[in-house]
Amino acid sequence: MDLPSIPAKVDAAALTSVLDGRWAELRRQVRAQMTENQFRDSYDLDTESHRGQILEQLRELANTDRPRLGFDRGYGGGGDIGGSVTSFEMLGFGDLSLMVKAGVQWGLFGGAVQLLGTERHHERYLRPIMDLGLLGCFAMTETGHGSDVQHLGTTAEYDPATREFVVNTPDRAAYKTYIGNAARDGRMAVVFAQLVTGGSGRGVHAFVVPIRDENGDPAPGVHIEDCGPKAGLNGVDNGRLAFDQVRVPREALLNRYADVAEDGTYSSPIESDGRRFFTMLGTLIRGRVSVAGSAGCATERALALAIRYGDVRRQFERPGDGEEVVILDYRAHQRKLLPALATSYALHFAQEELVGALHDIQGSADTDEHSQRELESRAAGVKAIATWHATDTIQKAREACGGAGYLSENLLPSLKADTDVFTTFEGDNTVLLQLVAKGLLTSYREDFQDLSAMGTVKFAAEQLLGAVIERTAARQAIERLIDASPRRDDEDSLFDRGWQLKLFEDREEHVLDGVARRLRRAGAADADPFEVFNDAQDHVLQAGRVHVDRVVLEAFVAAIERCEDPDARTLLERVCDLYVLSNIEADRAWFLEHGRISSTRAKAVVTAVNGLCAMLRPHARTLVDAFAIPEQFLAAPMLTG
């Protein structure tokens, strides 16, 4: 490897400034506030005390201006969408129950009122939502319908006689379940239900429904259950809700996208029931983006713990001098942690790009639909990849700390237990990746949030054009790098960014073409669309994954471009190489099978990953310090004694 050498000591602060990106100033403020508040993980509390502590921390948080950031200035909000998401995701450094509880209150509940409601709802609810005068729930998921929310069973039928909606849970499968804030603290819920008026169903709509009275007792007709202990996040009071003919006024309908007149006449600017519902869902992606971001913070924290430990823990004597070897000097240990660290850098930059795009698109008055759909797709894809990465990496970090990593005092157990559900909530990852592939196949022309897998088939069958790569970041730099990349495949080209980019783009195009070809078979007269889809499902998921990989790489390239410190930049170049080459290594069977790389080159990729691990090992501590995680979140006894 003939690469520029990395200076012995790189300034962590220079890396932090690249990582902090567009909302750097806010991040600094949040860190300062966190250090002041001394929020600690609560691994030794029983469920009720933990819930109480999280509610208290939520109130402390309400006293800062952060929860207001995402709301309209007209109601005392900050009008800063990106800043809002950034401050939510940074809660991921601490007790994740607080992040989730805050996300439920201000992101999901408050976000639904703001984005699906109109002035009458904003006037009445936004201020108490911001200051916690009104605690609320987001009641979408049902026992019988988690991913397929278009087919929820709860109904809200309009009664013109009393000008009310009657909210009803027809059966056990239609119980709202896993609902945060429901078991203990919530007073109101945004309930998603099939709207029925004049005998006709008009699809799923959202309604504000009181669930508890002033005394905290269930409102009449509302049945509330506690979901009980969970694998993690026990500071959040998840519950089940059922409604027995509960009457709410006509104005309870969050009516930005549809309304029902006093006489029961239904009106909406969007004709298709499905399209309307998926448009509503599309506005609510902040939650998904925040989950991806806080999964990232939690992963960074786990890596910081494991790398600090690996940097001081010694085991087995080195032959000759009798000194015990620091475990991060072992290649197996480096391989466990350093490619994961490189991937965390990559995902951090992708998240930062995503938040910026969210801010620009949701903050703009006239957004074209294509950009909106691309944003939804990217949010889904980054969330899936980032949360799986979190689960894998936190597990590795736990194992890398041996028995110490299993003790709650060393913080990794809560990180692992709390983040586990991220892979299946706010959209099941498998379903989300299908959705990404669907967006690519239909060039984001279709109702994006229609998660129905089979929906993909219809469109793809009509998709005749070859896949087109649409770059999401650093477009000019990428063009330049690709143009300058070598035509020949020599060993050094492994480290050529242009070659790497081309390889990722080429993989994406090829996989996507393959999916389109397979799905087109559904058009045959004797084809069973389900069978066609099912036979292609692996390829569909792979298409989603490799697309996200490419988008993530582009974000990394953009981050390197904006890095002004030359030493930090040299280091980031190598971290990017490790991200790319460990990704290729993991998928090298595909590259070999499709004649993209030779056997010799595949082996060279493995060697290069080893070489990069060795090269980055002396900088591992700097790389985790650069995350600038407030020290109280790293106060594990295993690191001090």
Next chain:
Amino acid sequence: MDLPSIPAKVDAAALTSVLDGRWAELRRQVRAQMTENQFRDSYDLDTESHRGQILEQLRELANTDRPRLGFDRGYGGGGDIGGSVTSFEMLGFGDLSLMVKAGVQWGLFGGAVQLLGTERHHERYLRPIMDLGLLGCFAMTETGHGSDVQHLGTTAEYDPATREFVVNTPDRAAYKTYIGNAARDGRMAVVFAQLVTGGSGRGVHAFVVPIRDENGDPAPGVHIEDCGPKAGLNGVDNGRLAFDQVRVPREALLNRYADVAEDGTYSSPIESDGRRFFTMLGTLIRGRVSVAGSAGCATERALALAIRYGDVRRQFERPGDGEEVVILDYRAHQRKLLPALATSYALHFAQEELVGALHDIQGSADTDEHSQRELESRAAGVKAIATWHATDTIQKAREACGGAGYLSENLLPSLKADTDVFTTFEGDNTVLLQLVAKGLLTSYREDFQDLSAMGTVKFAAEQLLGAVIERTAARQAIERLIDASPRRDDEDSLFDRGWQLKLFEDREEHVLDGVARRLRRAGAADADPFEVFNDAQDHVLQAGRVHVDRVVLEAFVAAIERCEDPDARTLLERVCDLYVLSNIEADRAWFLEHGRISSTRAKAVVTAVNGLCAMLRPHARTLVDAFAIPEQFLAAPMLTG
């Protein structure tokens, strides 16, 4: 695929009888006892209540004859080593805290007294150990030395004046840590310490040391700490122990392998300190075998829960008929669970072979050293692969059940949290796989349990012969299958057992030769042995892994051979195919890089895995029912509501 079709309905009981193997009768008794006792998982207890409940369950267990099975008949034991391990591992179906607590008391503490002690210890302690009159600990691990136990810091110096050993903890790094039974219940500990007599250190030996008095207060000079909450296994009271010049009589030395005379003279039939210590450790492998087995039971339980759920849970409508699709009909869902299920079958059979070998070798008066070393190697390898498989598979099972899988009431959270530590306790898996490779490289001639990684280098450098495959099960059948396998590589040969076996053997030989070649470089005059080892570490680990894969496949072949029910046999043949081909699929980059399979064939492997998943899907429920897990351990509300 031109394969014999599987009958529509295969008898689960016929499969159970193959799975149950040599200790089938005992397994039936254990199941019956479990069903009677109605032990339940305790996911909603606080730590102290959980510890109390587990102690109570331990007492109930002591009232059965099972804990006695592994002890000598002379002291009221059952003299049935295999039966003992089988009954321990079956505790893995239930609350794993009970399995671990039982393992500490009867396996580690009782096992050390029995296997490292002599008549004076047996007479005094074995009966109270069996009936819980004496609760004890196994105090080996120290804060500073987990894997490298040869370099423990605790000392036991002989004082001829008083004929006592003085047990001492010199510093914080020498605290005994994670010690089960220490925080609350233990009265005595087998303490591993550096024996010093006449001013000379003689390596690590074991001593029985009282740690609490009659009232449960710490014995004089003994300092006890509670390890506090852990990720899981909170029914076990893990603690830390430190000794401040604690005096115990000369007879406290467990003196089967070495003794100290009254005047302080040291004697041992084994001259080398290291060899003696590793011989002692070698006798204690029952714990490791039990952990592998109970990891297997826990994994089977997780798969049973997830497959039952996937078999009833529906999501998204099928185009055309509007019926919602059962999620196990989706290929992505099958791929998540069915290859893991096939691997669980394979590991179950490997465990069953291992327990049989343990029984025969430890039960025999004259065992050759080669067999003993091979057994230790196999125990290490199967433990590593089985516990990683447990962690991966239980995670997949959790995700496959979505939000329901995250609720404690649905049992998966405890399974996940409790088994997590299995990958790093009873030997860190990474270290164990190195140990397997070392055994292969030295043909089991060297001190096996010397976990020092660098130890490998010295021997391998002298290893001149090519690797020799030593078959461990079904030798004749394997010979016959390999001889009959086709020479040509046509598509059907993917399903030819002989071809599969040859491929696994060939991979093992090739990887092992490569490791030997790399390590031999350490012999060069200017070589740094650590660097040579570190550069080869990945290959060393791979050698361990592929060796275990081959041993596991042989056990599967042996199990099929003994299956008398023709339908069950046909089904098992396909399950074995899925085990083999999903293993090849995961490692196909290696096969491609080394010219073992072509690109076309690699793609055919992927297609074959898909085909097998579809073929086995209708039998998934039967395959998990065949584990015959007592129903109370599968009573998850998600399956009934």
